[in-house]
Amino acid sequence: xxxxxxxxxxxxxxxxxxxxxxxxxxxxxxxxxxxxxxxxxxxxxxxxxxxxxxxxxxxxxxxxxxxxxxxxxxxxxxxxxxxxxxxxxxxxxxxxxxxxxxxxxxxxxxxxxxxxxxxxxxxxxxxxxxxxxxxxxxxxxxxxxxxxxxxxxxxxxxxxxxxxxxxxxxxxxxxxxxxxxxxxxxxxxxxxxxxxxxxxxxxxxxxxxxxxxxxxxxxxxxxxxxxxxxxxxxxxxxxxxxxxxxxxxxxxxxxxxxxxxxxxxxxxxxxxxxxxxxxxxxxxxxxxxxxxxxxxxxxxxxxxxxxxxxxxxxxxxxxxxxxxxxxxxxxxxxxxxxxxxxxxxxxxxxxxxxxxxxxxxxxxxxxxxxxxxxxxxxxxxxxxxxxxxxxxxxxxxxxxxxxxxxxxxxxxxxxxxxxxxxxxxxxxxxxxxxxxxxxxxxxxxxxxxxxxxxxxxxxxxxxxxxxxxxxxxxxxxxxxxxxxxxxxxxxxxxxxxxxxxxxxxxxxxxxxxxxxxxxxxxxxxxxxxxxxxxxxxxxxxxxxxxxxxxxxxxxxxxxxxxxxxxxxxxxxxxxxxxxxxxxxxxxxxxxxxxxxxxxxxxxxxxxxxxxxxxxxxxxxxxxxxxxxxxxxxxxxxxxxxxxxxxxxxxxxxxxxxxxxxxxxxxxxxxxxxxxxxxxxxxxxxxxxxxxxxxxxxxxxxxxxxxxxxxxxxxxxxxxxxxxxxxxxxxxxxxxxxxxx
Numbered sequence: 001x002x003x004x005x006x007x008x009x010x011x012x013x014x015x016x017x018x019x020x021x022x023x024x025x026x027x028x029x030x031x032x033x034x035x036x037x038x039x040x041x042x043x044x045x046x047x048x049x050x051x052x053x054x055x056x057x058x059x060x061x062x063x064x065x066x067x068x069x070x071x072x073x074x075x076x077x078x079x080x081x082x083x084x085x086x087x088x089x090x091x092x093x094x095x096x097x098x099x100x101x102x103x104x105x106x107x108x109x110x111x112x113x114x115x116x117x118x119x120x121x122x123x124x125x126x127x128x129x130x131x132x133x134x135x136x137x138x139x140x141x142x143x144x145x146x147x148x149x150x151x152x153x154x155x156x157x158x159x160x161x162x163x164x165x166x167x168x169x170x171x172x173x174x175x176x177x178x179x180x181x182x183x184x185x186x187x188x189x190x191x192x193x194x195x196x197x198x199x200x201x202x203x204x205x206x207x208x209x210x211x212x213x214x215x216x217x218x219x220x221x222x223x224x225x226x227x228x229x230x231x232x233x234x235x236x237x238x239x240x241x242x243x244x245x246x247x248x249x250x251x252x253x254x255x256x257x258x259x260x261x262x263x264x265x266x267x268x269x270x271x272x273x274x275x276x277x278x279x280x281x282x283x284x285x286x287x288x289x290x291x292x293x294x295x296x297x298x299x300x301x302x303x304x305x306x307x308x309x310x311x312x313x314x315x316x317x318x319x320x321x322x323x324x325x326x327x328x329x330x331x332x333x334x335x336x337x338x339x340x341x342x343x344x345x346x347x348x349x350x351x352x353x354x355x356x357x358x359x360x361x362x363x364x365x366x367x368x369x370x371x372x373x374x375x376x377x378x379x380x381x382x383x384x385x386x387x388x389x390x391x392x393x394x395x396x397x398x399x400x401x402x403x404x405x406x407x408x409x410x411x412x413x414x415x416x417x418x419x420x421x422x423x424x425x426x427x428x429x430x431x432x433x434x435x436x437x438x439x440x441x442x443x444x445x446x447x448x449x450x451x452x453x454x455x456x457x458x459x460x461x462x463x464x465x466x467x468x469x470x471x472x473x474x475x476x477x478x479x480x481x482x483x484x485x486x487x488x489x490x491x492x493x494x495x496x497x498x499x500x501x502x503x504x505x506x507x508x509x510x511x512x513x514x515x516x517x518x519x520x521x522x523x524x525x526x527x528x529x530x531x532x533x534x535x536x537x538x539x540x541x542x543x544x545x546x547x548x549x550x551x552x553x554x555x556x557x558x559x560x561x562x563x564x565x566x567x568x569x570x571x572x573x574x575x576x577x578x579x580x581x582x583x584x585x586x587x588x589x590x591x592x593x594x595x596x597x598x599x600x601x602x603x604x605x606x607x608x609x610x611x612x613x614x615x616x617x618x619x620x621x622x623x624x625x626x627x628x629x630x631x632x633x634x635x636x637x638x639x640x641x642x643x644x645x646x647x648x649x650x651x652x653x654x655x656x657x658x659x660x661x662x663x664x665x666x667x668x669x670x671x672x673x674x675x676x677x678x679x680x681x682x683x684x685x686x687x688x689x690x691x692x693x694x695x696x697x698x699x700x701x702x703x704x705x706x707x708x709x710x711x712x713x714x715x716x717x718x719x720x721x722x723x724x725x726x727x728x729x730x731x732x733x734x735x736x737x738x739x740x
Contacts, residue, residue, distance in 0.1 A: 011059055015046070018065045022082070025069050029078040032708075040104065048094040060105075063157060064089060070153035074193065076353040080415075082145045084112045088154060091117045116154070148184065148701035155181045156193055159200040163712040171628060174201035175637030189322050192352055198256035206259070206629055214254045216269050222419045223274060231278060231304075231332055238299045243495070244284035244292060246345075253277065266662070266730050274329070277339040284344045290315055295327050296342045302331035307337065317405055322350050341619055391642040407458040416453065420478050422448040426461045427482035434482060435489055436463040450476040468493065469477070498534045501541030508540070508547055599623045599647075601657070605630035608657040610710025615645040656706035658688060659713060665726040667699040674723050679705060683716055699725070702732070 019042055023035065045064050052060035068085035070079040077085075083105060090096040091113055098117075102110035125351040159177060162170055166507065178201040185194035203210045228250030236248050253275055280300070284292045293315055300306075310329035318324045346412045406414050406425055414428055422442065426449075427434030440447055441460040453459065469489040477483055509516045521533045527594050528545060530536050539545045599615065603629040612628045616636050625647055626633055637644055665671065672692060679685050688704040707713045713731065720729045 001393060007118060015059065015061055015611065017067070017464055018062065018069075022065055022069045022072065026072040026079070029072070029076075029081070034079040035257075036103070037079060038086070039245060041086040044096070044104065045086045045090060048090040048096050051095065053159070056161065060089075061652070063161075066157045067150065070156055071150055074156075074353075075149050075153060075190065076147060076349075077146065080108060080112070081150055084116065084146065085150050085153060087113055088116045088150060101347065108296055112147050112150070116151060118140070134321055143190075149190065151199075152185055152188075152190065152193060156197060159197060162204065168614075168644070170204040172637050172641045172644065174204040175634040176641075177201045178205070179634040179638040189350060190353070191323075195254035195256065197252065199254050202256045204258060205634075208647045209259060210255055213258055213269060217252065217255070217258075217275065220275075225250075227276065227332070227334065228276065230337060234303050235278075235280070235300060238303065239296065240297065242295065244282060244296060244299075246280060246284075246296075248278065248280050250276050250278050266728065273337045274339045277341055279348075280340065281344045281348050282342070282344045286346070289344045289346070293342050293344065297326055297328060300330060300340050300342070301328065304338070306330045310339075315343075319403060323347075402455060404455040405457070409458065409460045417478055420453055421449065421476050422447055422451045422453065422459060422476050422507050423473060424459070424479045424482050425453060425459050426463075427485055428479065431485050433461055434485060435469050436467045437461055438463065438464045438467050449473070493557060494538055495534065497541045498537035501537035501539070505540045505545075508550060512547065512550055514550065524550075524553060558728050602626045602630065602632075604632050606657070606659050608659055608709055608713065609649040610705060610713075611649075613647045613649070615647040616640070617643040617645065656686065656708065658704060658706055660732045661703045661705060661717070661720070662728075662730050662732050663699070663701045663703065663720065663726060664728045665699045665723075667694045667697050668725045671699055671723075671725055672701070675701070675703070675726075678717065678719050678723060679703070682719065683712075684714075685716060 023038065026034075026038070042065075046061050049060040049064070054060055054063060064086045067088060068082045071081045071085045071290070086104075087096075087109070089097055091101065096387070098110050100113055101113055155177060158173065159649075161559060162173065165173070177197050182194050182197040182201070185191075185197060199210075232248045232250065235412045239246070239248070253647075258269070258275065259270055260271060261267075261274075265271075280296050282289075282292050282296060310327070312325075312326070312327040314323055314325050324343060324347040327339060328342075329337050329339050330340040340362040351670055369598045404418055404420065405413050406416055406420075408414060408429070414425065416424055416428060423434065423437060423438035426437040426440070437449060439449060440451065441462065442451060442453065442457050444458075469486045471490060473486050474483060477486065506516045509520070514520060518533075521536065525531075525533050525536045528536065528539065528549070530539065600622055601607055602616075602624045607625050607627045607630075613625050614633070615623045615638075616626055617623055623645070626636065663675065672690075676687065676690075679687055688706065690701065690703045692701040694700070705716070706714065717729045717731070720726060
């Protein structure tokens with residue numbers, strides 16, 4: 001900072017300017033005395049952060065003001081939230097305590113700020129600090145959803161101003177954002193914020209692709225605007241003639257959603273047809289909303305031919321986050337598909353502002369899916385046993401899922417996530433019904449518990465008093481509620497078996513003259529690599545540990561050190577990091593100082609030299625190298641940030657790395673021969689395996705080949721694309737491996 005010349009006067013003026021802009025943004029929600037409260041919070045934040053600066057060199061106070069502005073302007077929150085946003089970092093970063101805040105601003109504000117303040121102190125090495133923070137923040141959701149909304153505003157501002165951070169921090173924050181915060185914004189109905197968070201994450205995680213799509217969108221901007229204008233004119237004309245008031249406009253899709261489409265369908269940018277959506281927002285009275293939306297739909301489909309498979313009606317059955325809209329895809333004037341979204345001003349505000357707008361209209365809405373979802377989160381949080389990372393995975397699964405609607409035998413409607421099974425439905429009705437469920441009738445036909453339900457199914461559950469939850473149930477349930485209840489039932493079952501094991505173990509230890517005390521039980525648990533003494537008793541009861549094993553333990557007892565398990569794990573990690581500094585290998589440089597190290601390549605993404613990579617310290621398997629765009633990368637970085645090490649390739653000798661290519665084309669005599677000639681003769685590349693499928697003249701093949709690096713691979717792809725009849729060659733990752 002020394003060489004930075006700071007103009008304090010200019011900064012003071014800028015701070016005041018930003019503060020005034022914040023007041024203007026919150027004007028619509030201000031009540032009597034609110035301005036004074038916001039002023040008090042602003043002054044406390046200004047004083048607390050006065051000597052602090054951001055990585056960019058700016059005064060730190062810019063950040064809380066910006067977060068408060070996002071909360072007010074983009075989420076539509078009121079005074080309490082603005083006060084909390086201004087003060088969200090003071091407890092964590094300065095001498096101000098929660099007691100001071102409670103004294104000045106009351107219990108409610110202190111409670112929200114406590115939810116926003118990160119957890120501190122000791123945490124279990126198996127778990128993850130980020131997961132615990134996230135869980136703590138969600139616990140406060142049980143009392144006040146504003147915690148989450150302010151946290152989203154905080155994350156959005158951090159992502160918008162991340163260019164001054166070191167690369168590894170950028171990657172970690174982006175992973176966390178795309179893994180947790182974007183799905184959370186989606187679930188709370190904040191679509192604009194969700195899209196921006198995804199785009200910003202992609203900007204740092206997939207730099208080249210992001211820039212490529214951005215440039216492509218800019219190139220075609222004028223042409224796109226002309227198309228939108230031609231599409232809209234006739235629609236507007238008919239709407240006015242039918243006395244429907246509102247606005248019609250086109251809006252570009254987010255870069256991230258375009259990229260997703262390219263990946264999902266394995267198509268180049270040029271073939272993504274819906275680069276934008278047309279939105280019709282009607283100014284309707286509440287009682288006419290539904291009828292007028294359908295009227296607008298019929299106008300659009302009279303003018304342009306609709307795709308019958310692409311009608312989505314979220315007006316009759318809103319999404320769980322309160323989202324209401326009609327979506328259809330129609331054939332535009334130049335022979336390309338265009339998505340059209342039809343909604344009213346009220347629906348649009350709920351779609352843009354999510355939870356905050358939903359509260360505003362709460363009195364008028366009859367049934368709120370969002371309230372039900374918050375209630376579900378509260379139920380999940382009541383399960384005290386769950387490990388923070390399990391909790392996160394279950395929670396994550398219930399964030400992005402689309403809903404299906406299922407009917408009970410009496411016609412009541414129950415909302416479940418997509419891919420939910422009959423067993424999920426049983427647990428949704430009641431825990432006891434789920435636990436004793438032996439089968440189900442779907443539309444009067446008998447089906448197994450694992451049967452995936454479809455939208456509109458009518459389901460009747462069959463139970464039995466003899467049934468108890470089974471371990472394999474966890475493989476096919478998808479709702480967090482079902483998972484949590486099955487896990488706690490299995491734990492109870494395990495506890496009962498462990499009780500018997502305890503007595504058996506005591507007898508066996510006496511018979512070989514081993515003292516039965518807590519110290520020896522701990523040592524035995526470490527020796528058999530078990531998490532707890534309960535696991536030890538359980539294994540004894542199940543016959544997995546017998547007298548012979550106990551004697552072996554006795555013999556090796558002299559060399560076992562008595563130290564707690566998490567210490568052992570920390571030591572393992574430390575010795576691994578030490579070995580990084582001693583082992584010699586000239587392929588990969590790893591660690592803060594980029595030392596040479598021994599490593600394994602992760603099977604989930606098969607990195608090859610030239611790929612952007614990182615190292616992940618596993619507990620039992622050394623260091624694994626993953627690509628930064630690996631399917632597992634976001635999860636690993638978000639949950640285990642402390643086990644990530646920097647990695648990059650150095651120049652190495654010609655070594656071969658396995659990678660996969662998916663090839664499509666027109667089936668032709670001798671096509672495989674041409675392909676294998678290019679691969680093995682022209683390129684001198686070894687083929688490990690080849691699988692080919694031909695269907696009605698279309699050729700599809702997967703080939704696993706050994707290449708030296710990304711340049712070598714790109715040249716090979718280029719050459720294969722030149723083979724007559726081949727339409728596409730893409731690299732693919734092998735089956736996604738579970739996070740190490």
